[in-house]
Amino acid sequence: MSIQTRRERERAERERLIVTAARELAEAEGWDAVTTRRLAAEIEYSQPVLYSHFKGKGAIMAAVAVQGCADLAQEMRTARTAVKGTRKALAAVGEAYTTFGRRRPALYDAMFTHAVDLPFATPDAPAALQEAFGELVRAVEPIAAPGDDVGLLTETYWAGLHGLVTLVRSGRLPEEAHEQRLALLIGHFTAGMGAGAEAD
Amino acid sequence: MSIQTRRERERAERERLIVTAARELAEAEGWDAVTTRRLAAEIEYSQPVLYSHFKGKGAIMAAVAVQGCADLAQEMRTARTAVKGTRKALAAVGEAYTTFGRRRPALYDAMFTHAVDLPFATPDAPAALQEAFGELVRAVEPIAAPGDDVGLLTETYWAGLHGLVTLVRSGRLPEEAHEQRLALLIGHFTAGMGAGAEAD
DNA sequence: ACAGATTGGCTAGCGCTGCTAGAATTCCCG
DNA sequence: CGGGAATTCTAGCAGCGCTAGCCAATCTGT
Structure with missing residues (x-):
């Protein structure tokens, strides 16, 4: 043995x-x-x-992607818990996400760009994937309006972040104004919140 | 001769x-x-x-991408001019964009996913690209707040649409709730508008 | 402790890719 | 109708993901 x-x-x-x-x-x-x-x-x-x-090169990339998701989840959690206030938390997570995508482009591509046969939006998705998405959910949930589906709202916010990352990285959007675009995205997602919900 | x-x-x-x-x-x-x-x-x-x-396969793909941009621009223009009201116009263009991305995935990939060395956000970008982006601008411009940079706002909206398309197409997001996510995105982008701006 | 079975890694090679050098052909002009 | 230029084709290079089949090292049973 x-x-x-x-x-x-x-x-x-x-x-x-x-x-x-x-x-x-x-x-x-x-x-x-x-x-x-x-x-x-x-x-x-x-x-x-x-x-x-591994079954092939794709499976190796998938393994790298899962590892990357764990990294991303941790970075988002750190960013979220370092600030106070729901609005700031959403911004911090968005910032952490896009920074990750731009700082580690190859890893990001394996996770979210390249075709890779990983179960994603199902219960049998790898734990690291669910953790990363869970971090997004935790940041989005407080800014959801009463009737909103938090999962769908999170997915929509994610799509916004993902779009910003990929379009900048592929040269379709100029890099310089990234922060302003991110601020616009976050601003529109927090626009519906009650004004006095927090002290900025 | x-x-x-x-x-x-x-x-x-x-x-x-x-x-x-x-x-x-x-x-x-x-x-x-x-x-x-x-x-x-x-x-x-x-x-x-x-x-x-062509210089290589990449250049051929770029040529296809430019052709695709012309198609997309036309479909967005048709959608936009078919409805009345700024909110509806934004929704129609968003719908046209994501529908295009999902109906013609290969074309969409050549245009916005695959690495292709086309000048994008510069004055010397191909005319078709500028037209397509211009269609987005025309839909976004009426919903911009007074101090907003319309170009940046359009880019942000574009990023949201692009994220939705790519994440759904790659299986990262389930296909079924696409319409609801799109509605959420549009809703948050039109949230800041004056309430009586139009009769729905 | 030794023979046989089994596991595991390596060499070599298949069919394919994007791309190109140089031969061969076709076409135009005087 | 012949010479020169332009154009197209044949053939091949280096590298890709992937795999069949050989060979050596290791474990097992007596």
Whole structure:
């Protein structure tokens, strides 16, 4: 039994190594540079080893994406709990989200841009995904009007943030006015709130 | 001179043929199916002919994207002028935009998702791009508050629409509640308007 | 402790991609 | 009708994701 567990442990560690190498390579040189040959060289094994861990390159990217979601969730939580007030919390989370997307573009692409067959909006989505979405929900929920569906409202806010990130990153929108656009988005989502709800 | 012009005319026609074939193939089977070999077979020429017209596959996709922008601009204009009232106009354009994105996903990807080196937010952007954005501006401008920068507000609205389209299309958001999310987005963008501005 | 079974990794290769050099053909003009 | 220019095609390069089949190291049963 000890031998079995040791092997499983080593195998799990190698799997972690693959995912880490893929993420680092992608963040350093973009996903185009992440080829199975290059990745195999990076982990100092031959190509077929990758396929004994993952079904293919897409599955490796999916694993990186899940890891990235955990990172994003943590950054959003930190941002949200660092400020006081519902309006500020929504802004902080929005800021954290877009900053993440612009600071770690390759990771962001794996998570939200590239086609990747992960279950997303279902109960059997990976925990990290649900955590990240949950952070958004916690920020949006306080600004929802009485009759609003919080889930749908969160998804809509998410879409706004995602649009800003992707359009800026792909050069469709100039980078410089990003903060102003983000402020506009947040402003419109908090416009319906009661005026005296908080002391700014 | 007559011969020269005839050749140029034939050449221009073949270029149109390439772009059309690329668009149709992409819309029928996705961009992965649009290989240079396949495209060459489709137009009944050999591969290198493509490279005498375009710098590479990316340039062909860019040409398709520009053509798509013209289509989108027209559909948005039709939608906008078909209704009366600023709020309804904004909704109609948003609806037209997202419908376009979901009805012609391959075209939409070439325009707004895939990396393509087209000048976007500059004066030397292709006319079709500026037209499409101009249609958005015309719909957003009436709902802008006095101090607002209309351009930035339009970009923000665009980002919201783009986020909705891409997240739904990639399976990150369930398709069914799309209309409700769109209504939420539009609602928040028109929330600041004076109540009696129009008769619904 | 040793023979046989099993696991696991590697070499080599398939079919495909975007793209291009150089041969071959076609066309125009004198 | 022949020479020169423009144009198109054949053939191939390097690299991609992925996999079949061999080979060595390891574990198991006696």
